[in-house]
Amino acid sequence: MSKKLSSHFERNDSPLKTVLIYLILLIFVFIAIYPLLNVLSVSLRPNDSLFLTTLEIVPDNWSLENYRKALFEKDLLLWIRNSLLISTLTALTGLSLSASAGYAFSRFRFFGKKTAMLLFLVTQMFPAPMLLLPMFIMLTKLGLINNFFGLLIPYTATAVPFTVWLMKGYFDTIPKSLEESAYIDGCNSFKAFYKVILPLATPALAISALFGFMSAWSEYIVAQIILRKSSMLTLPVGLVQLQMDFTAEWGVYSAAAIITTIPVVILFVALSKYLVGGLTLGGVKG
Amino acid sequence: MATLVKKLKTINKPKPESQLVNKWTPAFYMLPAMFVMLSMVLYPFGFGVWLSFTNMSLTKFFNPDFIWFRNYLRLFQDGVIFSTFLRTIIWTFTNVFFHVTIGLFLALLLNRKLPGKSILRVLLIIPWAVPQYISALTWRSMFNYVYGAINIALKMVGLNPINWLSDPTMTFIGAILANIWLGFPFMMMIALGGLQSIDKSLYEAADIDGATSLQKLKNITLPLLKPVMTPAIILGTVWTFNQINVIILIAGGFGNEKTQILVTEVYRLAFNFYRYGYAAAYSVVIFLMLLVFSLIYIRNTGIMKELD
Helix, strand or coil: CHHHHHCCCCCCCCHHHHHHHHHHHHHHHHHHHHHHHHHHHHHHCCHHHCCCCCCCCCCCCCCCHHHHHHHHCCCHHHHHHHHHHHHHHHHHHHHHHHHHHHHHHHHCCCCCHHHHHHHHHHHCCCCHHHHHHHHHHHHHHCCCCCCHHHHHHHHHHHHHHHHHHHHHHHHHCCCCHHHHHHHHCCCCHHHHHHHHHHHHCHHHHHHHHHHHHHHHHCCCHHHHHHCCCCCCCCHHHHHHHHHHCHHHHHHHHHHHHHHHHHHHHHHHHHHHHHHHHHHHHHHHCC | CHHHHHHHHHHHCCCCHHHHCCCCHHHHHHHHHHHHHHHHHHHHHHHHHHHCCECCCCCCCCCCCECCCHHHHHHHHHCHHHHHHHHHHHHHHHHHHHHHHHHHHHHHHHCCCCCCHHHHHHHHCHHHHCCHHHHHHHHHHHCCCCCCHHHHHHHHCCCCCCCCCCCHHHHHHHHHHHHHHHHHHHHHHHHHHHHHCCCHHHHHHHHHCCCCHHHHHHHHHHHHHHHHHHHHHHHHHHHHHCCCHHHHHHHCCCCCHHHCCHHHHHHHHHHCCCCHHHHHHHHHHHHHHHHHHHHHHHHHHCHHHHCC
């Protein structure tokens, strides 16, 4: 019995050490999830007991009133629709750009390749506000303020550098001989890429699309500058406005935040392995 | 049969690859992405540099004057940038230090046989998974003087509540706390990935030699983690330096001068005070700082050699 039990733990750990490790981990787990639990707790409070000074998570008289209000009395559904639209567009645009650029980086040697790859990497280091102001003035002059297209271009530009590196890394693992046989079968370069290579890269394509989607889904600063009309607001801008009205709408904001966060968290946790893989690939391999 | 015939025909009359892939093919694949990057990164960058030599503002939006280096001169005469720079150093160093130490510590604990550790790991990356703006807003509400969870907890252990949101210094400290919370899971995951790639036999050999666990940590684990952690730390440093959401949202809008770091100060100058030219000069100075840092990074990691 004891032999079987000990095979689940490190050989040399004393029971006391194991308990201590669990204890430390649980404390950090508590710190990691407490803020979300706090939001959950506020979202379940009915309006007459919104301002409690206790730390219990589920109030005795909990209700889903705030969720109903967030969905049907506030503009949450509108914001979700706007965010879905812009995030999907970002994902698709970013995907097509990064798949083709990543393919070029993986398969061809051409003039300025090193510079271009470095350009993609260096953009990750640019301070956002440095580009934000010129971009804002540029978009104002083009009349793209309050326009989803004005949001789509900067969003794509922020998502693409990472996904280009990700796609390049994945294409590198697909043998070149596949295209060569496609050429023999009479395909031209684009057809070989489109018909043969892309279907094989589906996992990387999915990760890239989701990365683009999630980065647009959670972006606040740029959207806050470009979208001014209340019918155009995306989720982050709308939620921030709700939260700033702290006294009146705390419960409704919390319900909206939970509705927004849970799907993203689930998606993220499922994908985290690949994201870390992509990041370390970009970091370690260059 | 038909396909075989077709194949034979193409073999008889093979198109050389050079005809299918010529020197313009890469351009065909690269152009769309390059267009977006150039229009959204390089052009705004050049435009920003030009802007920093003008006095563009809300009233001078369409007819700015070219004033050469006056913005830069005023920037250093005002002198606020020095204290903001110092605050940025504190911000970046404190955050990255705790991200790495907490992340590494948790990764070491998780990298052993431990029933249920995959659930613990999933719960520990939640701060990274929650959208940043929601985390920041949540921390803001937890910093509320009367109803915030942190002050309630402080009172329960008999301490005085803290004026998190009205005292600029405390707001800054609060933002650091929130950002440490936000960033440790990333370092944890990177460190965990690195730890799993270390060959177990190294530890067995060390055991035979009678090494203590501290010696194993110092002589095996940390040196072998270094190549994985260095790029992550550099990336984390740049991210933290450029972190704008947390401070803006916790301070609730543009906030006080004393809670700003460099990037949030640019944001404030541009979108609160509408001093476009001055803000552009400010951001050029920040860019030069980051450029120096990036050059050191590129040289030290030998990234250029890997780009083939």
